[in-house]
Amino acid sequence: MLKSVHPNQKRLPELVSEQIKELIAKGNLKAGDKLPNEFEMAEQLQVGRGTIREAVKILVSQNVLEIKRGNGTFVCERTGLADDPLGLWMIEDKQKLALDLCEVRMMIEPEIAELAAERGTKDEIASLKNAGYAVEEKIRSGEDHSAEDINFHEALAKMSKNQVVPKLIPVIQSAVNLFVKVTDSVLREETIETHNKIIRAVEDGDGAGAKAALEDHLKLNKEEIQRLISR
Helix, strand or coil: CCCCCCCCCCCCHHHHHHHHHHHHHHHCCCCCCEECCHHHHHHHHHHHHHHHHHHHHHEEEEEEECEEEEEEEEEECCCCCCCHHHHHHHHCCCHHHHHHHHHHHHHHHHHHHHHHHCCCHHHHHHHHHHHHHHHHHHHHCCCCHHHHHHHHHHHHHCCCCCHHHHHHHHHHHHHHHHHHHHHCCCCCCHHHHHHHHHHHHHHHHCHHHHHHCCCCCCHHHHHHHHHHHHH
Protein backbone atom coordinates (compact mmCIF):
# COMPACT_ATOMS: atom_id res chain seq x y z
CA MET A 1 0.00 0.00 0.00
CA LEU A 2 2.77 2.44 0.89
CA LYS A 3 5.79 3.34 -1.22
CA SER A 4 9.14 2.32 0.22
CA VAL A 5 11.43 4.94 1.69
CA HIS A 6 15.19 4.56 1.44
CA PRO A 7 16.65 4.30 4.98
CA ASN A 8 19.58 6.61 4.17
CA GLN A 9 17.30 9.58 3.64
CA LYS A 10 17.40 12.21 6.38
CA ARG A 11 14.56 12.78 8.83
CA LEU A 12 12.78 9.53 8.08
CA PRO A 13 9.87 10.11 10.50
CA GLU A 14 8.99 13.34 8.66
CA LEU A 15 9.24 11.61 5.28
CA VAL A 16 7.06 8.75 6.44
CA SER A 17 4.50 11.15 7.90
CA GLU A 18 4.36 13.00 4.58
CA GLN A 19 3.73 9.73 2.73
CA ILE A 20 0.85 8.87 5.04
CA LYS A 21 -0.63 12.33 4.48
CA GLU A 22 -0.25 11.82 0.73
CA LEU A 23 -2.22 8.58 0.95
CA ILE A 24 -5.00 10.38 2.84
CA ALA A 25 -5.05 13.19 0.26
CA LYS A 26 -5.32 10.66 -2.59
CA GLY A 27 -8.13 8.82 -0.88
CA ASN A 28 -6.21 5.62 -0.14
CA LEU A 29 -6.93 6.31 3.51
CA LYS A 30 -10.12 8.07 4.53
CA ALA A 31 -11.41 9.69 7.69
CA GLY A 32 -12.09 6.98 10.24
CA ASP A 33 -9.91 4.36 8.51
CA LYS A 34 -7.59 2.25 10.63
CA LEU A 35 -3.90 2.21 9.71
CA PRO A 36 -2.00 -1.06 9.30
CA ASN A 37 -0.25 -2.08 12.50
CA GLU A 38 3.23 -0.85 13.34
CA PHE A 39 4.96 -4.03 12.17
CA GLU A 40 3.16 -4.07 8.79
CA MET A 41 3.90 -0.41 8.13
CA ALA A 42 7.56 -0.82 9.05
CA GLU A 43 7.83 -3.75 6.67
CA GLN A 44 6.02 -1.98 3.82
CA LEU A 45 8.10 1.18 4.17
CA GLN A 46 11.32 -0.69 4.87
CA VAL A 47 12.07 1.41 7.93
CA GLY A 48 12.32 0.62 11.63
CA ARG A 49 9.32 0.40 13.89
CA GLY A 50 10.75 3.30 15.89
CA THR A 51 10.52 5.47 12.76
CA ILE A 52 6.88 4.48 12.32
CA ARG A 53 6.16 5.40 15.95
CA GLU A 54 7.78 8.82 15.49
CA ALA A 55 5.87 9.44 12.25
CA VAL A 56 2.61 8.56 13.96
CA LYS A 57 3.45 10.94 16.85
CA ILE A 58 4.01 13.74 14.34
CA LEU A 59 0.63 13.13 12.71
CA VAL A 60 -1.17 12.80 16.03
CA SER A 61 0.24 16.19 17.09
CA GLN A 62 -1.06 17.64 13.80
CA ASN A 63 -4.56 16.23 14.35
CA VAL A 64 -4.24 13.97 11.30
CA LEU A 65 -4.19 10.65 13.18
CA GLU A 66 -5.58 9.57 16.51
CA ILE A 67 -4.66 6.60 18.68
CA LYS A 68 -7.53 4.63 20.20
CA ARG A 69 -6.09 2.52 22.96
CA GLY A 70 -6.72 -1.14 22.41
CA ASN A 71 -8.02 -0.53 18.89
CA GLY A 72 -5.14 0.98 16.93
CA THR A 73 -4.33 4.16 15.00
CA PHE A 74 -7.00 5.86 12.89
CA VAL A 75 -7.32 8.78 10.49
CA CYS A 76 -9.06 11.60 12.37
CA GLU A 77 -12.67 12.22 11.42
CA ARG A 78 -11.90 15.93 11.17
CA THR A 79 -8.31 16.28 10.06
CA GLY A 80 -6.64 19.67 10.15
CA LEU A 81 -3.18 21.04 10.77
CA ALA A 82 -2.58 23.96 13.12
CA ASP A 83 -1.41 26.09 10.18
CA ASP A 84 -4.09 24.68 7.85
CA PRO A 85 -7.33 24.62 9.85
CA LEU A 86 -9.45 23.98 6.75
CA GLY A 87 -7.55 20.80 5.91
CA LEU A 88 -6.64 22.09 2.44
CA TRP A 89 -3.63 19.76 2.29
CA MET A 90 -6.09 16.89 1.77
CA ILE A 91 -7.16 18.20 -1.65
CA GLU A 92 -5.13 16.35 -4.28
CA ASP A 93 -5.64 18.66 -7.30
CA LYS A 94 -3.29 21.44 -6.21
CA GLN A 95 -3.71 23.53 -9.38
CA LYS A 96 -7.51 23.68 -8.97
CA LEU A 97 -7.04 24.34 -5.25
CA ALA A 98 -4.64 27.20 -6.04
CA LEU A 99 -7.22 28.69 -8.42
CA ASP A 100 -10.03 28.37 -5.88
CA LEU A 101 -7.86 29.91 -3.17
CA CYS A 102 -7.02 32.75 -5.52
CA GLU A 103 -10.72 33.48 -5.95
CA VAL A 104 -11.19 33.52 -2.17
CA ARG A 105 -8.17 35.77 -1.71
CA MET A 106 -9.57 38.19 -4.31
CA MET A 107 -12.74 38.47 -2.21
CA ILE A 108 -10.79 39.29 0.95
CA GLU A 109 -7.25 40.61 0.54
CA PRO A 110 -7.84 43.77 -1.54
CA GLU A 111 -10.11 45.00 1.27
CA ILE A 112 -7.41 44.10 3.80
CA ALA A 113 -4.88 46.16 1.83
CA GLU A 114 -7.28 49.10 1.77
CA LEU A 115 -7.68 48.95 5.56
CA ALA A 116 -3.91 48.58 5.99
CA ALA A 117 -3.35 51.79 4.03
CA GLU A 118 -5.91 53.62 6.12
CA ARG A 119 -4.87 52.26 9.53
CA GLY A 120 -1.19 51.31 9.36
CA THR A 121 1.30 53.05 11.65
CA LYS A 122 4.75 54.28 10.62
CA ASP A 123 6.38 51.33 12.38
CA GLU A 124 4.06 48.88 10.64
CA ILE A 125 4.76 50.48 7.26
CA ALA A 126 8.48 50.11 7.95
CA SER A 127 7.92 46.42 8.77
CA LEU A 128 5.94 45.98 5.55
CA LYS A 129 8.77 47.53 3.55
CA ASN A 130 11.29 45.22 5.21
CA ALA A 131 9.07 42.25 4.38
CA GLY A 132 8.93 43.42 0.76
CA TYR A 133 12.71 43.81 0.60
CA ALA A 134 13.14 40.31 2.04
CA VAL A 135 10.95 38.85 -0.74
CA GLU A 136 12.93 40.74 -3.38
CA GLU A 137 16.26 39.57 -1.96
CA LYS A 138 15.21 35.93 -2.10
CA ILE A 139 13.88 36.29 -5.63
CA ARG A 140 17.03 38.06 -6.85
CA SER A 141 19.21 35.33 -5.36
CA GLY A 142 17.08 32.60 -6.97
CA GLU A 143 15.98 31.17 -3.62
CA ASP A 144 12.55 30.02 -2.47
CA HIS A 145 10.69 33.11 -1.27
CA SER A 146 7.57 31.39 0.13
CA ALA A 147 8.24 32.22 3.79
CA GLU A 148 9.10 35.84 3.04
CA ASP A 149 6.03 36.20 0.80
CA ILE A 150 3.83 34.88 3.60
CA ASN A 151 5.40 37.38 6.01
CA PHE A 152 4.56 40.21 3.61
CA HIS A 153 0.88 39.29 3.41
CA GLU A 154 0.77 38.63 7.16
CA ALA A 155 2.11 42.13 7.78
CA LEU A 156 -0.67 43.61 5.64
CA ALA A 157 -3.32 41.58 7.44
CA LYS A 158 -2.13 42.73 10.87
CA MET A 159 -2.12 46.37 9.73
CA SER A 160 -5.87 46.18 9.05
CA LYS A 161 -6.51 46.39 12.83
CA ASN A 162 -9.49 44.08 12.31
CA GLN A 163 -9.56 41.45 15.05
CA VAL A 164 -11.06 38.80 12.74
CA VAL A 165 -8.46 39.18 9.99
CA PRO A 166 -5.61 37.50 11.94
CA LYS A 167 -7.82 34.40 12.11
CA LEU A 168 -7.68 34.30 8.30
CA ILE A 169 -3.88 34.37 8.20
CA PRO A 170 -3.49 30.55 8.16
CA VAL A 171 -5.63 30.42 5.01
CA ILE A 172 -3.61 33.21 3.43
CA GLN A 173 -0.41 31.37 4.38
CA SER A 174 -1.63 28.16 2.75
CA ALA A 175 -2.57 30.05 -0.40
CA VAL A 176 0.70 31.96 -0.76
CA ASN A 177 2.79 28.85 -0.18
CA LEU A 178 0.75 26.89 -2.71
CA PHE A 179 0.91 29.66 -5.33
CA VAL A 180 4.70 29.74 -5.20
CA LYS A 181 4.90 25.96 -5.57
CA VAL A 182 2.26 25.57 -8.29
CA THR A 183 3.60 28.41 -10.45
CA ASP A 184 7.21 27.35 -9.79
CA SER A 185 7.96 30.96 -8.82
CA VAL A 186 7.71 32.13 -12.44
CA LEU A 187 6.15 35.47 -11.45
CA ARG A 188 9.36 36.78 -9.92
CA GLU A 189 9.61 40.28 -11.39
CA GLU A 190 5.83 40.66 -11.34
CA THR A 191 5.79 39.81 -7.63
CA ILE A 192 8.44 42.42 -6.87
CA GLU A 193 6.65 45.07 -8.94
CA THR A 194 3.18 44.51 -7.49
CA HIS A 195 4.50 44.26 -3.93
CA ASN A 196 6.23 47.62 -4.40
CA LYS A 197 3.00 49.14 -5.70
CA ILE A 198 1.17 47.89 -2.63
CA ILE A 199 3.87 49.29 -0.33
CA ARG A 200 3.81 52.71 -2.02
CA ALA A 201 0.02 52.96 -1.77
CA VAL A 202 0.03 51.91 1.89
CA GLU A 203 2.82 54.37 2.65
CA ASP A 204 0.78 57.15 0.99
CA GLY A 205 -2.33 56.18 2.93
CA ASP A 206 -4.02 55.50 -0.41
CA GLY A 207 -6.62 52.86 0.40
CA ALA A 208 -8.06 52.67 -3.13
CA GLY A 209 -4.57 52.41 -4.60
CA ALA A 210 -3.57 49.63 -2.20
CA LYS A 211 -6.74 47.75 -3.01
CA ALA A 212 -6.14 48.06 -6.76
CA ALA A 213 -2.48 47.02 -6.43
CA LEU A 214 -3.42 43.92 -4.43
CA GLU A 215 -6.08 43.05 -7.01
CA ASP A 216 -3.45 43.32 -9.78
CA HIS A 217 -1.11 41.09 -7.77
CA LEU A 218 -3.75 38.38 -7.43
CA LYS A 219 -4.92 38.67 -11.05
CA LEU A 220 -1.40 37.85 -12.22
CA ASN A 221 -1.38 34.75 -10.02
CA LYS A 222 -4.82 33.71 -11.24
CA GLU A 223 -3.88 34.12 -14.90
CA GLU A 224 -0.72 32.08 -14.43
CA ILE A 225 -2.57 29.26 -12.69
CA GLN A 226 -5.25 29.25 -15.41
CA ARG A 227 -2.49 29.04 -18.02
CA LEU A 228 -0.98 26.02 -16.24
CA ILE A 229 -4.34 24.29 -15.96
CA SER A 230 -5.15 24.83 -19.64
CA ARG A 231 -1.90 23.19 -20.81
